[in-house]
Amino acid sequence: MSGRSEPGVQSRLRRLRGRESVRRALRETKLHPAELVAPIFVLDGKGTVEQVKEMPGISRYSADRLGPHVARLAKAGVGGVILFGVPSRKDTMGTGAYARDGVVPTAVRALRKEFPDLMIMADVCLCEYTTHGHCGVLSGEKVDNDRTLPLLAKAAVEYASAGADVVAPSAMMDGQVLAIRRALDGAGLGETLVMSYSAKYASAFYSPFRSAAGSKPSFGDRKSYQMDVASRRQAMREIEADVKEGADIVMVKPALAFLDVISEARSRFDLPLAAYNVSGEYSMVKAAAAKGWLDEKAAVYEVLVGIKRAGADLIITYFAEQAAMWMKEG
Numbered sequence: 001m002s003g004r005s006e007p008g009v010q011s012r013l014r015r016l017r018g019r020e021s022v023r024r025a026l027r028e029t030k031l032h033p034a035e036l037v038a039p040i041f042v043l044d045g046k047g048t049v050e051q052v053k054e055m056p057g058i059s060r061y062s063a064d065r066l067g068p069h070v071a072r073l074a075k076a077g078v079g080g081v082i083l084f085g086v087p088s089r090k091d092t093m094g095t096g097a098y099a100r101d102g103v104v105p106t107a108v109r110a111l112r113k114e115f116p117d118l119m120i121m122a123d124v125c126l127c128e129y130t131t132h133g134h135c136g137v138l139s140g141e142k143v144d145n146d147r148t149l150p151l152l153a154k155a156a157v158e159y160a161s162a163g164a165d166v167v168a169p170s171a172m173m174d175g176q177v178l179a180i181r182r183a184l185d186g187a188g189l190g191e192t193l194v195m196s197y198s199a200k201y202a203s204a205f206y207s208p209f210r211s212a213a214g215s216k217p218s219f220g221d222r223k224s225y226q227m228d229v230a231s232r233r234q235a236m237r238e239i240e241a242d243v244k245e246g247a248d249i250v251m252v253k254p255a256l257a258f259l260d261v262i263s264e265a266r267s268r269f270d271l272p273l274a275a276y277n278v279s280g281e282y283s284m285v286k287a288a289a290a291k292g293w294l295d296e297k298a299a300v301y302e303v304l305v306g307i308k309r310a311g312a313d314l315i316i317t318y319f320a321e322q323a324a325m326w327m328k329e330g
């Protein structure tokens, strides 16, 4: 006997829920601000802060205006930030992505100076910098995998030398982790981490981000490089490939419609696992809350704790500042 009731005896699981102090003590999953990473859109130029219409509560900042925003995030205890560049000029090769004085390296240098201990991550992709809006360079109308790799590697080296702790390739090009790892090591940047957007799905939930970052593809879609939303085993192959190529952190993106993928990745791999609670998942909650159709604080808690319960160690979320404040209040 293990001290359990005899078969046939009615279970009394409600004993576990009678009082908040008991529920709190027995809670299986606890959230901490340090697990949250805040995405930040960085604009070219100076003196600009603009609200993102599709993402209430989120703004885009020029590098010189980031300080107070990031200071608030740090004060709330968030684990780090991930930067996305929104350049004013684009070209077919996405040269702004790997220019030394580009929008992301400029912001990284400014933040590194003001916040020496902050974990700074930088997204590595071409879509915000190309006139066609695709994540790699084109050969005809096709996104050319192997011609894109050296450009992503160059971008990663620029961001790392500017002071980013983590570079995060999100282009879904095969071999991007290996190309970046080799380039970093070759440039004496062996301490920089690579967080790979390993299982990144071709999702409808990126729409608000694409408005904020100006990265809508001008023709076609991303389905020839981002994953088909109906596949799970293939996600495990993507993660496995990135592990072999030397990723330090792997990611599943988006989070909410892919909790099974997060859960399986957690049980199969021992690397730190990130999940990206993407723009559409944010805007959906914000829109419903604004209409009074749901309680925002309770919904945000449920979303974030669900992603963690599924197995994520890190959650990239536009709710980071607000949620970290709520967590501090208890």
Ligand code: PBG
Pocket: 123, 125, 127, 135, 170, 171, 205, 206, 207, 208, 209, 210, 215, 222, 277, 278, 279, 280
């Ligand atoms: C760049 C990138 C995207 C997102 C993160 N990195 C957009 C895309 O792939 O179209 C989406 C993030 C979000 O929706 O919050 N490739």
